[in-house]
Amino acid sequence: MATSYADPLVWGVILVIGVLTFAIRLSFIGLFGYLDEIPPRLERPLRYVPAAVLAALVLPAFVTLEASGLAADKLVAGGLAALVAWRTENVFATMAAGMGTLWLVRFLVLPAL
Template sequence: MTTSYGTGAIWLAIVGAGVGTFAIRLSFILLLGRLDEAPPTVEGILRFVPAAVLAALVAPSLVALSAEPSLGLSYAPEKVGAGAIAAVVAWRTENVLATIGVGMAALWTLQVVV
């Protein structure tokens, strides 16, 4: 694959992204490291981080923009079905590992059946 950017510009972007990620993570460590205990609001917000990360990783694979001229949404029925089953498991059990396990089993089963 070719690009109009030079090797130096690409490496600068990679290093810049790495430094930015490190700085963001370090800022939270330094900020929360000064506190003996995190405030209840911060603890409440941090409870939702695993679910938000899982949703951010899974949602793009469930529904994606098609490359066709209509630019509509495209989806695979087995992925959406497995996602719905996993969402119900997440809602009922509030267990991330159970959600991932049941979602994977549902996807594999639906891929064979559908």
């Protein structure tokens, strides 16, 4: 992808973003290095960080549009996988249900339509 920005500007932005990311991560290491115990007011919201990060990484794969329209096969498989994860809390069962449903819908149901 071409850009109208000069190369030094692009590399400068990349460098600044890298330094800021490193500083944010280092600040948490430094902060928790001085604390003997994480305060409950901070620990409570930190519990939701893994789920939020996972949702931010996975959700765009389900809601993006493809050339032929909405990716219905991914939505069906993701919905069933979410249901299995909620009911069983078993990672293997979730992956098996999601991938099995995706393959069934993609290779058996959609070609028949």
